[in-house]
Amino acid sequence: MLAKANRLTSADDYRSVVRRGAKVAGAHTVSYLRSRDAGADARFGFIVSKKVGTAVRRNLVRRRLKAACHELVAEGMTGVDVVVRALPTAAVADWPALRAEVRRAVNDRRVVHGSSSYPGGGPRA
Template identity: 80%
Template sequence: MLAKANRITSADDYRFIVRRGAKVAGAHTVSYLRSRESGTDARFGFIVSKKVGTAVRRNLVRRRLKAASRELVDDGLASVDVVVRALPTAAAASYPDLRADVASAISARGRRAVRADAGPARAATEDG
């Protein structure tokens, strides 16, 4: 289970992250990521709609996503808010598939941040 410090609990926080966060689509999930102040805990939220399946299936998917998120926090992930929306295909996905989706979304966000930081610097050195 995720610690309280690693959970998004406010509806306003969910709304803010989904509307303003970077969207990364995976095979079974869509993740919305937003950077936080340096040194703060990573926080996760999950959206699993009825399109995923029955209550039993939705709870299974949610538990798998929480376990994958817990692994990322244990590996040192910090300073980011992540909202993971499960797609209907998540109902048939295995735990390793869901874990890979969440991990790849976070690493894709990191690659984008590096590219965004490198872009203007490279342009400045080419002009100068």
């Protein structure tokens, strides 16, 4: 589970990230990323609409997305706000696919913006 310091909690925070953040689309999710002060805790938010499926399926998708983001925090990710919106195809996606997609979104952000907020520093070669 993500600690309170690593969660987006207000509607204003969600709105800010979605409207002003960099958008990275995948097969099962659309991620919005916005830089924060260097060293600030990474914060994550999740949007899983009823189009994804029943409450049981939506909660399963949300738990998987949270677990993927928890791994990123454990690896030392800082200085970014991320909102992950699950698309209807996320309902049938397996855990490795969702995890890889969240990681790819963060790495794409790192390449585009040249941020060193993810372990390993700067853009990839």
